[in-house]
Amino acid sequence: MGDFLKRLFEGAGGDQQASANDVPKDPFSTNLDDNGKRLEELFLFPLNDALKFRELTTQSGQRVKVLFVTGAADTDKISDYVIKPLLNSETEGKQGLTDEIMNHVLTISGTEKISDFQAAVLKLINGNTVILIDGEKEGIAVETAGFESRQVAEPTREIVIKGPKNAFVESNDINHSLIRRQVKDHRLVSETAMVGVESPQKISILYLDHIVDRELVKKVKDEIDQIDKAAILTLSELEELLEERPYSLIPSTLSTERPDRAASFLNEGHVVLLMDNSPDALIAPVTFWALFHTAEDQFLRWAYGNFARIIRTIALFLALLMPAIYVAVVTFHPELIPTDLLLAIAASRERVPFPTLLELLLMEITFEILREAGIRVPAPLGSTIGIVGALILGQAAVQANLVSPLLVVVIAITGLASFAIPDIGLSVMTRIIRFIFIAAAFFMGFVGIALAATAMLAYAASLKSFGVPFFAPLSPHMPSSRDLFLRPILKKQWLRPLSMRPRDAIRAKPKGRSGS
Amino acid sequence: MKRGLWAIGVLLFVLFLSGCGARSELEKQAFVVTIGLDKGEEEHQIEVTFQVANPQVNTTQGAEAQNEKPSDTFTITADDLLSAKELAQSSLSREMTFSHLQTIIVGEDLAQDNLFHRIISSAMIDPEMRREAIMMVSKEPAQEFINANRPTMETRPHKYYEFMEDSWRETGYVPISNLNIFFQRTDGELFLAAYATAQRDPKHGVDEDAFLAGEVPQKGGDPVQIIGSAVMHSGKMVGKLNGEETRIAQLLRYHNLIKTMTASFPDPNNEEYRITVIMNQKSHTRIKVNTDQSPLKIEVEVPVRVQINSNLSLVDYTTSKKKRDHLKKSIEKDMEKASDSLIDKLQEEFVGEPFVWYAHARKDFWTAKDYVDYNWGQKFKDAQVDISYDVTIINYGEQLRPPTLEKLDKED
Incomplete structure (x- = not known):
């Protein structure tokens, strides 16, 4: 019976192409045409017209292939900062052609050397442009991601009368920038983890290194590592996978669409997760108070x-x-x-x-x-x-x-x-x-x-x-600023809740008169 | 998992068993708001009159039933209250409940009988009985009283008694008497119950408030009058106090339940007229009981604040300190006189006092037995009671001084 099922599923999956993570880590060959052909196969060309490539010759006669995926890459960027400089470049007879192009020709900020097909595929599906040079064993990946994204708009769920009015959007980069704008601290760490076996997605794990409990970060990262799922499309899906008790009525994470709220959680030692395509941030851990409070209470x-x-x-x-x-x-x-x-x-x-x-x-x-x-x-x-x-x-x-x-x-x-x-x-x-x-x-x-x-x-x-604990720091009782059912004035909120085990519990040293 | 389901199943079963018995829908119940208790024709039997509120009259517009009476009143003869309740079910379609019972009216005949205490004590076993229900004694049989009471304003009976009780707190003519207090005072202390009647027997020429129910000169309106109190000793009615005496009884308590009362006194500066004042108490009455002395000595000092309400004699008290002092002295004297005569009456006619003074005496004893042996009621009979009033006049009404009629006369 077991064998039969196994065969059945294997049979069903027999036709499948290898997913991005399963692409063999074969190195590029020196032959430009071979490399191009291999990538075409990986992207199912000509059945699939997603992969575009442009073959060009530099001033000095060097053959170069520029590849990108439509929809993922920004074509204007490619033509202005990649193709134009390449066409005008003189690279004849120079040693280390790849380095020469990377360092002296391309006028775009993010470039990276790649040397195998797996890396090339990953880069391409994330909107990068891959430049392959005839006769070289290494290619160049250029950051030209140009996914469509909507403008930063007002929040729709967590509406406030007074306070900032921008909300997260579906773009991870914009969301990062919204948080960085709130938390101007060089110790704000943004780690990247990948989830999804078939279509890997980047997840950013943000925390303030000098506040957050290291154990907590480790726990969150472990949980993310343990996720074994073909594709995770949004943060809401991740939310359920991270939860310890998916059947429980009480949530154990919180998703907010307000960058200011995410920033204030960072400041209390929570971990914030961001993901492309999700117009919100996932906060962990969460207590009753986080669910009960609104951003406006403090404003x-x-x-x-x-x-x-x-x-x-x-x-x-x-x-x-x-x-x-x-x-x-x-x-x-x-x-x-x-x-x-x-x-x-x-x-x-x-x-x-x-x-x-x-x-x-x-x-x-x-x-x-x-x-x-x-x-x-x-x-x-x-x-x-x-x-x-x-x-x-x-x-x-x-x-x-x-x-x-x-x-x-x-x-x-x-x-x-x-x-x-x-x-x-x-x-x-x-x-x-x-x-x-x-x-x-x-x-x-x-x-x-x-x-x-x-x-x-x-x-x-x-x-x-x-x-x-869900009701911490009220029960079990732990020192905090008592921002619970009611909040004290801001001057008295100088202690971070110790239930979060912050590495630095004191927000700002209370001045002499604040004890009054 | 299976085990968990078992546990939940058993728990639900227990909940089903324990809870559902007490559940019943509102529209299936009949809410008794007034009970009347009378002596039955047979020995040891009572006649219980139930007044059941009709929810379909004067409650919500949607459910208004035309041509129905606001309440249904009927009388059942039975051995006790609870069996009467059961018997009433023979004619009443809905399940009768006492959960909103607010008033218990006892006919004077039954109140004077030894049976009454037994009836009411055994009725308290029913958990539905509310101890805050008002207890009243009616001069005539309670069923007659309930049937005669048809107030125009309050068509719903519970509202009438609720408002009446509120007004007692403002006048003091009637003691605050509920079942709870009744059960606290069944051991030799006196309990004052409101005294009511629907029969009029107007008395004229009585000094202002010395009326008993039925005696107030009144024409028209609801036949019911509630004024004065029935004195109960060990759960049995032994006498009556009129409105004035009831008021003084309230004032002599340590904790006065009456908020304000209006009273009139002869004007000391012009004997032809009376002066009406509004009295209230700011601090508690001071009571000193000395149980070591024989006879027992009780000193009571009643602080009273007085506000001049109507000044018929038009004497100008605002400008003359002498007249003011005169008025103050006269009020004090008047009230002391009235109090002394009340104490005399209590000591002569009854064994005990209704002022909760026993609470002040009881703390002098080490054990309850000592106190019982002391026999407070009898000792009070011979006690020497000193009552003094401390009157403070706080204002003289809205106007600074009374109008001068002489001036008006000249203009005419």
């Missing part, structure tokens, strides 16, 4: 920022518990609410045919559908969703005696509260856990809610993301 003045945090805390609890509390009160503990409200609920439920739980689930699921539909709906139809949603949820359901009006209020408040949660991970988690709480409340009322809350809190507190 706004102390009181305003903390006010926003208090509101968000309330919203978090409402989004988690409101429907569960409604179920518990209405079905188990009617003595808890004022008599007027009780009679009003009882009256409005008088003609509703379903039990409270069913009524609630009906509305909850309708709301979740509305939410999902709202994201997928094409923009021109967006307003329709609003009208249909408002009609279904607000008016029609009540008039048709499907649900009681008070329940609509409960669902509306819950929905609104869940929109106030900043991180999508946290927000979706809240929405799912809400159903667990509803079930707990349905079985045992407030006792059930208390039990579920205890169990969940215990689980969350036991979690670790890359070795850092």
Whole structure:
């Protein structure tokens, strides 16, 4: 059976061409035509018209071949900085022709010597131009990458009123530059790792060398090394592969599209991962506080920022518990609410045919559908969703005696509260856990809610993301600047959270009066 | 994995077993808001009147039911409250619950009977009973009282009693009396319960607030009057206090539950008229109990702040310190006199006091037994009680001085 499967899969893969990493490391031959032919074969020419080449002769009669991949390389750059200087060059009879061309002819910044086919293929698919010279055993790779990229735009998920308004784009280089612009520190290290067996992609691992815990960097790099997958297209995919518990509701990494946020995480000793094609940065490790905070909390003045945090805390609890509390009160503990409200609920439920739980689930699921539909709906139809949603949820359901009006209020408040949660991970988690709480409340009322809350809190507190406990530095308690539910003024935020095991814990020596 | 599933399965099973019993939908329950307790015709039987709120009247527009009454009232005769509740189910379609029971009205006949204490104590076993429910004693049988009480403003019965209780805190004519306090004071201390009636028997020529329920001269409006208190000793009604006496009883407590009260006194500077003041207390009443002495000696000093509200005699108190002092002295004297007569009444008629003074005496004893042996009620009967008032006049109303009528007379 095993053999059969093996054969089956081998058979299926029999026709496949060797992937980039599997290209033999054969050295170039001295014959220009042989080398050209070999590369053509590797790129499946003429079936595949991606590989372009231009053969030219220098002033002194030397034959040179310029190869590049369309779409990956910038043709203007090639003609201006590679072909033009080559055509005008005089290289006759000089020793070390490759070095001569590299050092005296090409007017482009990034050049590198290559000597085998594997390197040539890797360079070509990354947008470089390969120059092969007749009679030489080495070629030159020139950096002419010209992938299309959109302009740096405003963030769409993490919107702030006050603060920087640029977001990461799909280009790794631009993202690097956005971070470098924030962190002007020569100790900002950018390491490169490759993932993907079939189509290798570069991943940049950024950290501040004087702050970050070396163990953490090693752990992240090990995790990346262990990834064994044919192709990883975006950072979101990598996110799941890096996670210790992919089934858990609680995320262990955070993706942000704001360079300023990434920079502030770097400053606290986190590791930031960047990848081409991904308009966001992956932050590891992550704690509850990272998910709960927004960039704006620090940009706004102390009181305003903390006010926003208090509101968000309330919203978090409402989004988690409101429907569960409604179920518990209405079905188990009617003595808890004022008599007027009780009679009003009882009256409005008088003609509703379903039990409270069913009524609630009906509305909850309708709301979740509305939410999902709202994201997928094409923009021109967006307003329709609003009208249909408002009609279904607000008016029609009540008039048709499907649900009681008070329940609509409960669902509306819950929905609104869940929109106030900043991180999508946290927000979706809240929405799912809400159903667990509803079930707990349905079985045992407030006792059930208390039990579920205890169990969940215990689980969350036991979690670790890359070795850092989820609620650190609150629990387990460790020295920090106490930037937790509320934040202190900036002057008092001089200590980096020790839960991150920073090599340099002190941000800036507190001056004499800051202790006041 | 299998083991985990087993654990979850067992847990769910346990949850199913333990939780679902108590669950019930709101619309399937009938919420009793008032209970009336009366003596039954047979010995050891009681008549229980239930007033059940109708959620479909005056709650939400959508569910409004025309032509339905805001509450359903019926009386069941049974051996005790809980069996009456069970029996009521024979005619009531919905499951009756006491979780929003706010008022318990006891007919005077039953309150004076030894049976009452047993009935109410055994009813407390029901976890649904709320200890913060108001306890009132009605002059007539409770069922008559409940049926006669049809306030125009509050069509929903629970609202009526809720608002009434709030207004008691403002006037002091009625003690704050709920089941919780009742159960605290069943061992020889006196408990004051609100006294109410729907029968009018107006009394005229009484000094301002010395009324009992039913005696207030009133025409029109709701027939119900709640003023004064029923005095209960060991869970049995032994007498009544009128509105004025009830007020003083509130003032003599260490912790006064009444926020403000309006009272009138004869104007010392012009005996023809009375002067009306608003009283409140800023600090607690000072109580000194000396259990070492025989007879027992109790010193009470009541600090009272007074605000002149209506000054019929138009005496100008603002400019004359002499008149002010005179007024202050006169109010103090008046109140001391009233307090002394209340103490005399308590010592003559009842065994015990309703002022929670026992709490001050109890701390002089090492053990509970010592205190019980001391027999506080009897000792209080012979106690020497000194009550003094300390009146501070804080202002003289909105106007600086009263209008001078003589001037107006001249203009006419």
